[in-house]
Amino acid sequence: MNDMSIWPDPGLTDTALLCTQGDFAGAGRLAVRNPADGAMIAQVAMSDAHGARAAADAADAAFPGWSTMLPQKRAALLHRWHALIVEAKEDLARIMVAEQGKPISEARGEIDYAASFVQFYAEEALRPNIEGVTSHLEDAEMELWREPVGVAALITPWNFPTAMITRKAAAALAAGCSVVIHPSAETPLSALALAELSRRAGFPEGVMNTVVGDAATIVGEWTADARVRALSFTGSTEVGRLLYRQSADTVKRLVLELGGHAPFIVFEGADMDRAVQEAVKAKFATSGQDCLGANRFYIQRPVYEAFCTRFAAAVEALTLGRGETDPDIGPLIHERAIEKQEQQVADAVAKGATLLTGGTVDEALGPLFFRPTVLRDVPDEAAIMSEENFGPIAPITPFDTEEEVVARANATEYGLVAYLHSHDPRRIYRMTRALQFGMVAVNRTKVTGAPIPFGGVKQSGMGREGARQGLEAFTDIKYVCRDWG
Ligand code: NAD
Numbered sequence: 001m002n003d004m005s006i007w008p009d010p011g012l013t014d015t016a017l018l019c020t021q022g023d024f025a026g027a028g029r030l031a032v033r034n035p036a037d038g039a040m041i042a043q044v045a046m047s048d049a050h051g052a053r054a055a056a057d058a059a060d061a062a063f064p065g066w067s068t069m070l071p072q073k074r075a076a077l078l079h080r081w082h083a084l085i086v087e088a089k090e091d092l093a094r095i096m097v098a099e100q101g102k103p104i105s106e107a108r109g110e111i112d113y114a115a116s117f118v119q120f121y122a123e124e125a126l127r128p129n130i131e132g133v134t135s136h137l138e139d140a141e142m143e144l145w146r147e148p149v150g151v152a153a154l155i156t157p158w159n160f161p162t163a164m165i166t167r168k169a170a171a172a173l174a175a176g177c178s179v180v181i182h183p184s185a186e187t188p189l190s191a192l193a194l195a196e197l198s199r200r201a202g203f204p205e206g207v208m209n210t211v212v213g214d215a216a217t218i219v220g221e222w223t224a225d226a227r228v229r230a231l232s233f234t235g236s237t238e239v240g241r242l243l244y245r246q247s248a249d250t251v252k253r254l255v256l257e258l259g260g261h262a263p264f265i266v267f268e269g270a271d272m273d274r275a276v277q278e279a280v281k282a283k284f285a286t287s288g289q290d291c292l293g294a295n296r297f298y299i300q301r302p303v304y305e306a307f308c309t310r311f312a313a314a315v316e317a318l319t320l321g322r323g324e325t326d327p328d329i330g331p332l333i334h335e336r337a338i339e340k341q342e343q344q345v346a347d348a349v350a351k352g353a354t355l356l357t358g359g360t361v362d363e364a365l366g367p368l369f370f371r372p373t374v375l376r377d378v379p380d381e382a383a384i385m386s387e388e389n390f391g392p393i394a395p396i397t398p399f400d401t402e403e404e405v406v407a408r409a410n411a412t413e414y415g416l417v418a419y420l421h422s423h424d425p426r427r428i429y430r431m432t433r434a435l436q437f438g439m440v441a442v443n444r445t446k447v448t449g450a451p452i453p454f455g456g457v458k459q460s461g462m463g464r465e466g467a468r469q470g471l472e473a474f475t476d477i478k479y480v481c482r483d484w485g
Contacts, residue, residue: 024051024211032189035101035331035368036322042099044188047213052180052221055209059151059178060227062206067148067176071125078122078170081201085115085166088197092162095189097323100161101330101368102286104323113448114163114194117466120450121170124471139485145478148176149253150229152474153222155215155243157235158333159289161187165194167454167465168232168255169208175474177230181210182219184235186333188212219243226250230473233257234291236388237413237459255463255473257291257455259388260416263409264294265431267402268302270421274443276310279394281445282419284318284372287329288392289337291460292417292448295389296378297396298405304398312356312374315394320362320369329392331368341370341391348375348382348395358392386412402427406434415458417441 027048031040047055066074085092092114093107102110133142152172156164165181172179183191195210211218222228223246232255233243240258247254264282266275282294299307321327332338338361345359358373370392378385378395385395399405409418418437422428432440438456441447448454453464463473 024055024209026051027213030185030188030212032099032186034098035333037366042189044192044212047211047218049217049221051213052211052218053225055180055211056151056222056225056227058206058209059180062178062204063148063150065204066173066178066207069176071129074174074176075122075125077201077203078118078125078174081198081203082115082118082122084197084201085111085118085194088193089115092190092193094324095193096161096187097330099187099189100158101323101333103328103330104326106286107323110160110163114166116450117163117166118170120466121174121470124171124468125174127468129475133479137481139483141482141484143480143482145480146175146471146475147478149474149476150177151225151227152177152179152230152232153219153228154179154181155219155231155233155235156181156183156191158184158186159286159291160234161190162194164234164257165191167470168234169194171465171470172230172232172474173203173207175471177474178207179209180222180228181208182215182222183210183212185212185215220246223247223252224250229253230255232463232465232473237461240461241459253473253476255455255465256461257463257465258416258459258461259414260291260293260456260460261295261386261388261412261414262292262417262419262437263296263298263405263435264419265298265399265405265409265421266300266303266307267422267424267427268300269423270303270443271423272303272306272310275421276307276314278419278421278443278445279307279311280314280318282441283394284315284329284392285445287332288372289333289390293389294394294419296385297394298399298408299396300405301398301400304396308356308374308376308396311394311396312376315372315374316357318372320365320371322365329372331366332370332391333368335367337391338368338370341373341389341393344382344384344387344389344391344393345373345375348378348384351379351382353378353382353395380408380411388414402431406431410434410436413459414456416456416460417447419445 029043129146230253234257237258319327356374358371453469455464
């Protein structure tokens with residue numbers, strides 16, 4: 001640990017972290033607990049509706065100066081924030097392990113991923129924001145100006161507590177928006193550490209405001225506020241629907257990154273070593289608590305037995321433990337997540353599935369450590385085949401034809417990502433076209449990164465994050481037509 005002094009000592013109640021949002025505090029303290037053992041690692045000052053309004057006031061007051069600042073200056077501040085995040089990587093990763101539970105290697109990977117958005121959008125801030133139009137009117141000259149929309153509200157989940165903030169905030173700030181941020185109650189420390197680093201980077205006051213508190217109260221204040229012109233949310237489809245409705249009255253720009261139910265499809269002839277290896281990654285990264293997590297495995301019948309046997313053996317070899325010991329899988333976030341795993345296993349087995357490995361809590365480690373689990377012959381009627389698992393359970397089912405697996409894979413309200421393993425180029429083409437998902441990964445698992453537009457179709461959300469497309473929700477087009485006649 002270096003001396004960045006952003007580490008919250010156990011029981012600490014008055015640090016730079018807490019001061020970051022002191023202006024908006026006033027609703028008691030939130031206890032932050034380590035999911036590995038339930039120990040309280042910090043208390044954070046909470047805000048109420050008044051604090052949420054004060055944050056929106058500050059962002060609104062900062063907007064004129066920030067939006068008209070030379071893009072070079074905005075870019076320089078983003079580069080400085082990036083450098084501080086990179087410098088504080090180890091502290092940020094350890095904070096994340098302590099409040100979120102993920103293995104330390106994954107936490108370090110998330111800090112790299114989070115920092116990459118800040119760097120990417122620092123560079124995007126410099127790209128031209130004016131486009132010419134070939135005129136269709138005599139003597140007229142036309143331009144499209146991309147202008148920042150105003151204050152943007154950013155609401156983030158606990159599973160990627162750092163990257164989901166930078167993916168939104170860096171794009172909004174590069175576009176010229178000031179922001180109000182509400183992190184999940186499970187992981188406020190990662191958010192407050194980022195806020196502290198942004199303060200050290202020297203962003204003008206009011207440009208970036210982080211508010212911890214009761215989600216419905218804080219976010220409700222912002223959805224009702226006409227000055228908040230954009231809302232970017234990552235979280236469950238259920239809460240996404242609610243925020244969509246709440247944003248209607250003030251007609252906000254929306255980015256909704258919601259739930260997923262990714263199919264993982266393996267055809268006969270695919271490289272089986274690779275398919276098994278990628279299946280483990282697609283299911284168990286982030287201890288299964290990942291919107292991109294593979295939720296159901298469709299394996300073509302001729303290779304079904306081989307896949308089940310080899311996949312179950314690979315899963316049995318995974319290690320479960322506290323994040324700081326760098327296991328493959330850490331604890332789940334809270335008791336509700338454990339209850340869901342237990343219900344989904346019991347339901348699948350009652351409907352005819354066979355448990356190959358796992359299926360229970362490892363009591364010796366603690367109540368939130370659920371063993372990596374594989375179920376085979378899981379019928380489509382089992383709850384786990386349609387509701388998000390968000391944990392370490394892999395349900396497998398056989399299929400016969402391409403048409404059949406397309407129909408079953410698409411039979412979901414979700415449409416975030418699909419994984420496909422095949423070595424037949426024509427089949428890959430047909431399948432990629434037919435799968436109704438915002439992202440399709442072929443013969444690999446990792447697809448994310450700052451240069452790609454991340455996002456889903458159907459009820460997995462709307463809008464894209466990352467890439468140039470990630471700026472769209474934070475900008476409006478102003479069309480200017482000048483007459484030289
Ligand atoms: P969640 O929807 O419960 O909470 C997400 C955020 O919404 C939190 O900050 C929470 O405080 C806030 N929130 C909760 N209730 C609210 C309310 N009534 N009004 C306003 N805000 C409210 O989701 P979660 O459990 O934190 O995260 C898991 C979900 O996020 C999964 O469904 C997962 O698939 C999804 N997710 C999606 C992506 C993506 O990019 N598509 C990425 C990560 C996670």
